Amino acid sequence: MKKLFENLFKSKTSSPPEQETLKRTSPLVRDIKMADAETAPLSEEQLNRLTDGEHRIQPMQLVVGAARDVGKSRDKNEDALFTHSSLIGASNASLPFGVFIVADGMGGHSHGEMASETAVRTISSYLIDRLFTALYGNNPTPPAESLQEIIKSAIQEAHRKITKSAPGGGTTVTAVITIGTQMTLAHVGDSRAYNVFLDGRMHQLTRDHSLVKRLEELGQITAEEAVNHPQKSMLYRALGQGDVPDPDVFTASIPQPGYLLLCSDGLWGVLSEDQIFEIISGAANPQRACQSLVDAANARGGPDNITVVLVRMSN
Amino acid sequence: MTDSSTRKFNTGFQSEGNTQLKSGDLLMDRYEIQDIIGIGGMGTVYRARDKNFQAIRLVAVKEMISQINDPLVRKKIYLNYERESNILATLRHQSIPRIYDYFIHNDRAYLVMEMILGRDLDAILAETTTFFSESQVIAWGIELCDVLHYLHSNQPEQIIFRDIKPSNIMITPQNHIMLVDFGIAKLFDPNEKNTMIGTQGYSPPDQYRGEATPKVDIYALGATLHHLLTLRDPRLEAPFTFSERPIKQINLNVSDELVAVINRAIEYDPKDRFDSAEHMKEALINAGRKTGLLKDFLGVTTSVSPQTKVKPVWSFECEDEVRGSVVVQDSMLFVPCYDHNLYALDASNGAFLWKYATQGGLPGKPAVYDNNIIIGSEDNRVYAISRRSGSEVWIYYGTSPFRSSPAIAQGHVFIGSDDGYLHAINLLSGRLSWKMDAGGGVRSTPFIIQENIYFGTESSELICLDFGGNTRWRFRAKRAVTSSPTVVNEIVYFTSVDATLYALDANTGWVHWRFRFGRPSISSPMVVDNHLYVGAADHVLYCVNAQTSKEIWRYQAQHQITASPIIYKDSIYFGSVDKFFYSLDANTGQLRWKFQTEAPITGSAFAYNDLVYVGSSDRMVYALLA
Numbered sequence: 001m002k003k004l005f006e007n008l009f010k011s012k013t014s015s016p017p018e019q020e021t022l023k024r025t026s027p028l029v030r031d032i033k034m035a036d037a038e039t040a041p042l043s044e045e046q047l048n049r050l051t052d053g054e055h056r057i058q059p060m061q062l063v064v065g066a067a068r069d070v071g072k073s074r075d076k077n078e079d080a081l082f083t084h085s086s087l088i089g090a091s092n093a094s095l096p097f098g099v100f101i102v103a104d105g106m107g108g109h110s111h112g113e114m115a116s117e118t119a120v121r122t123i124s125s126y127l128i129d130r131l132f133t134a135l136y137g138n139n140p141t142p143p144a145e146s147l148q149e150i151i152k153s154a155i156q157e158a159h160r161k162i163t164k165s166a167p168g169g170g171t172t173v174t175a176v177i178t179i180g181t182q183m184t185l186a187h188v189g190d191s192r193a194y195n196v197f198l199d200g201r202m203h204q205l206t207r208d209h210s211l212v213k214r215l216e217e218l219g220q221i222t223a224e225e226a227v228n229h230p231q232k233s234m235l236y237r238a239l240g241q242g243d244v245p246d247p248d249v250f251t252a253s254i255p256q257p258g259y260l261l262l263c264s265d266g267l268w269g270v271l272s273e274d275q276i277f278e279i280i281s282g283a284a285n286p287q288r289a290c291q292s293l294v295d296a297a298n299a300r301g302g303p304d305n306i307t308v309v310l311v312r313m314s315n
Numbered sequence: 316m317t318d319s320s321t322r323k324f325n326t327g328f329q330s331e332g333n334t335q336l337k338s339g340d341l342l343m344d345r346y347e348i349q350d351i352i353g354i355g356g357m358g359t360v361y362r363a364r365d366k367n368f369q370a371i372r373l374v375a376v377k378e379m380i381s382q383i384n385d386p387l388v389r390k391k392i393y394l395n396y397e398r399e400s401n402i403l404a405t406l407r408h409q410s411i412p413r414i415y416d417y418f419i420h421n422d423r424a425y426l427v428m429e430m431i432l433g434r435d436l437d438a439i440l441a442e443t444t445t446f447f448s449e450s451q452v453i454a455w456g457i458e459l460c461d462v463l464h465y466l467h468s469n470q471p472e473q474i475i476f477r478d479i480k481p482s483n484i485m486i487t488p489q490n491h492i493m494l495v496d497f498g499i500a501k502l503f504d505p506n507e508k509n510t511m512i513g514t515q516g517y518s519p520p521d522q523y524r525g526e527a528t529p530k531v532d533i534y535a536l537g538a539t540l541h542h543l544l545t546l547r548d549p550r551l552e553a554p555f556t557f558s559e560r561p562i563k564q565i566n567l568n569v570s571d572e573l574v575a576v577i578n579r580a581i582e583y584d585p586k587d588r589f590d591s592a593e594h595m596k597e598a599l600i601n602a603g604r605k606t607g608l609l610k611d612f613l614g615v616t617t618s619v620s621p622q623t624k625v626k627p628v629w630s631f632e633c634e635d636e637v638r639g640s641v642v643v644q645d646s647m648l649f650v651p652c653y654d655h656n657l658y659a660l661d662a663s664n665g666a667f668l669w670k671y672a673t674q675g676g677l678p679g680k681p682a683v684y685d686n687n688i689i690i691g692s693e694d695n696r697v698y699a700i701s702r703r704s705g706s707e708v709w710i711y712y713g714t715s716p717f718r719s720s721p722a723i724a725q726g727h728v729f730i731g732s733d734d735g736y737l738h739a740i741n742l743l744s745g746r747l748s749w750k751m752d753a754g755g756g757v758r759s760t761p762f763i764i765q766e767n768i769y770f771g772t773e774s775s776e777l778i779c780l781d782f783g784g785n786t787r788w789r790f791r792a793k794r795a796v797t798s799s800p801t802v803v804n805e806i807v808y809f810t811s812v813d814a815t816l817y818a819l820d821a822n823t824g825w826v827h828w829r830f831r832f833g834r835p836s837i838s839s840p841m842v843v844d845n846h847l848y849v850g851a852a853d854h855v856l857y858c859v860n861a862q863t864s865k866e867i868w869r870y871q872a873q874h875q876i877t878a879s880p881i882i883y884k885d886s887i888y889f890g891s892v893d894k895f896f897y898s899l900d901a902n903t904g905q906l907r908w909k910f911q912t913e914a915p916i917t918g919s920a921f922a923y924n925d926l927v928y929v930g931s932s933d934r935m936v937y938a939l940l941a
Contacts, residue, residue, distance in 0.1 A: 095822070095823070135823075140823075142790070142823065142824060142825045142826065143825075143826075145826070146818075146826035146827060146828045146829050147820075147825060147826065147827050147828070148827060148828040148864060149828075149829075179820060179822075179823060179825065180805070180820060180822040180823060181805050181822070182804075182805055182806065182820055182827065184827060199337075199339070201339065248863070249863065250860075250862040250863040250864075251806065251818065251827045251828065251861075251862050251863075251864075252862055253804045253805065
């Protein structure tokens with residue numbers, strides 16, 4: 001056991017210098033990567049990645065990265081995130097379970113920070129209360145409600161809490177339950193969830209509930225106009241505001257191989273999908289990828305709070 | 316999600332001029348590339364899915380890459396191409412593929428058109444070892460004349476095809492011809508601009524002089540028919556030497572009437588050929604009439620109107636109701652019937668091949684494996700019957716009726732019985748390997764995937780077993796689960812008599828979502844690309860989004876829908892207790908056609924080779940054009 005820890009730590013200690021290199025050069029990540037590919041011999045890590053060493057890990061498990069940053073132009077960080085990943089490995093069971101949430105408090109409201117924090121606390125505890133023991137207890141018993149009903153109730157519960165504890169505050173929320181290879185998503189607002197495939201495809205799972213997006217969907221404005229629209233961050237659906245919201249709820253497969261990406265508009269509003277993919281695919285692990293994404297968004301001005309959760313299924 | 320968008324990461328795309336699109340690439344945010352179906356000098360032809368439609372619509376996407384670097388010349392080429400596409404887009408004929416779209420993307424031109432199934436005549440010629448029958452050649456010839464006449468009479472601009480030859484003629488699975496490759500490629504390629512369009516061997520002398528008249532196409536058609544009758548490839552012979560290879564010298568069986576028609580079409584001097592394709596068509600019909608060969612093909616000359624009354628291509632009468640589901644394998648149709656017989660028919664014409672008599676009614680769907688058919692009977696037995704001879708291979712004896720349909724995997728037949736067990740029977744010996752106590756009758760057909768067996772019970776459960784018969788999980792619904800589960804992307808979909816459609820996690824049995832019907836259901840869901848189709852006793856055929864569990868459309872029949880729908884190409888097919896068999900547009904749920912039988916339809920249909928087969932309680936099996 002002790003040896004195992006030593007090994008683990010050894011491999012840990014070798015990484016920080018590299019991380020710093022990445023940090024320093026992150027605006028030029030693309031160039032560095034190209035140069036690496038053409039001239040430099042492959043590092044151990046790159047080799048591992050190429051041979052997909054991570055894929056052979058058993059039992060299959062979630063590898064999670066997360067990052068949260070205030071950005072370059074805001075005083076306070078109104079984003080909140082939550083990650084939970086657990087795993088049972090036994091002869092008759094091998095099941096990873098995860099809960100991942102990103103929430104972006106309303107910029108103009110005094111209670112923005114409270115709203116997003118209340119959202120992630122309420123939703124995560126609601127979900128874990130109902131699912132954790134049911135999955136991992138001695139007598140696993142599925143809940144009577146469907147997963148779609150449970151996540152929807154969690155969102156609505158959060159809405160009620162925010163209305164009470166942070167009146168006037170509002171927040172987006174994108175929440176995901178993963179059980180095994182399937183995920184259940186619930187979404188309100190303009191944070192986003194993407195499936196990121198290794199061949200470069202980015203599949204946006206969520207639909208922005210923003211005024212501008214709606215105008216674009218209706219053909220009133222072009223995608224270009226949308227990017228520069230003055231009311232870019234106006235939402236027509238948010239938690240804590242108005243009536244009990246009806247979240248978009250749906251079931252999808254976790255991309256395998258690939259990543260699930262959750263992020264606030266501080267990331268997707270600043271970096272293009274191609275840039276996001278390039279950083280993710282160039283990073284050693286989800287954790288580094290998240291940090292590099294934040295750095296890249298800050299390098300481009302960091303106009304808003306930046307929050308990223310990146311999940312990869314090993315197997 | 317409704318607004319999901321897939322994007323391609325395209326570094327270096329422009330610089331690599333000859334890169335082909337990959338499976339999964341999305342063009343114009345609309346056409347998802349699936350596969351390459353052809354490669355030509357100008358570029359690649361892809362099979363793609365049109366994502367603008369929620370259900371599956373396949374299209375052919377023809378890519379043209381110009382190698383010219385001069386931007387002005389390129390622009391002109393694209394303009395030509397666009398003009399030509401515009402002309403083609405106005406054409407409407409059953410033998411011409413429909414043009415849906417064209418666009419320029421990444422400096423390549425794309426033409427999106429109807430996906431044509433079938434093979435071109437050149438490929439068919441390459442494989443044939445015997446002469447084509449005269450009646451077949453006449454039938455194809457008549458259709459070709461028909462489409463040429465249509466092109467030649469196009470207004471305001473007459474269209475001359477200029478390159479009739481076997482490789483430009485597709486034969487569809489229904490044995491109709493389609494003209495493909497409308498010379499756009501040639502107009503598009505400036506290298507061929509000043510050279511002749513056409514193919515040596517099939518093109519007449521006048522075409523070498525630069526003439527483009529209907530007579531050019533008539534000659535090439537004559538040359539093509541000559542090739543079909545003699546199997547002598549004119550490209551391998553000196554040009555204009557047909558007179559040196561009289562048809563009858565090579566193929567004695569051709570009638571003098573047909574020889575005369577072809578010889579007139581391939582006259583050296585255009586003046587001596589038929590005036591028009593229409594005249595040639597009449598001559599072909601007359602030749603067919605005189606020899607009595609045309610009777611099989613009457614009707615091919617009339618343009619098909621889409622709203623004609625549906626008539627079966629053939630039908631077959633059994634001795635009792637057909638309540639079960641039919642299956643086609645290797646051109647044989649298997650029909651389980653309540654008269655205790657399993658019938659084997661020729662799928663193309665309904666000819667009786669053999670029948671096998673069991674001692675009870677056959678309510679399920681046969682499974683075909685290798686050379687055997689497996690079926691359960693209400694006589695408490697499971698039969699394995701030789702596909703060729705119709706004789707029994709083995710019989711498995713149970714104690715209660717087998718109303719479930721067999722599923723085959725891992726050398727075993729898995730089948731449920733009213734005795735409350737799921738039976739695993741060795742496929743070779745017909746002996747029991749194990750049986751699992753399901754706690755209630757099993758009429759649901761097991762679904763087997765990745766070493767797991769999923770099935771429903773009359774005692775309200777959905778059970779997941781491993782191959783050893785050990786329970787992995789059980790899920791309890793509120794009423795019987797008679798429908799058969801289907802598993803897609805690790806989610807189990809099934810319906811219950813408790814009027815609910817369930818989506819369970821295939822690994823845990825947890826409920827992802829539920830969808831409520833107005834009444835119970837025993838119809839088994841069918842899932843394609845996140846769209847789930849299922850019927851219920853509330854007379855409704857539902858299309859539900861499998862991710863969001865939201866209804867996309869519904870179609871109201873006049874009575875219960877107990878059968879499971881099938882999807883074939885862009886259409887959903889199902890029968891109802893209201894006696895009708897329906898064909899709906901899978902995208903919209905709009906009725907395409909319906910066909911009335913004399914009694915309720917409870918079994919599922921089977922589609923194969925553009926025919927849909929279904930049995931009815933009126934004792935008939937019908938083969939309908941899809």
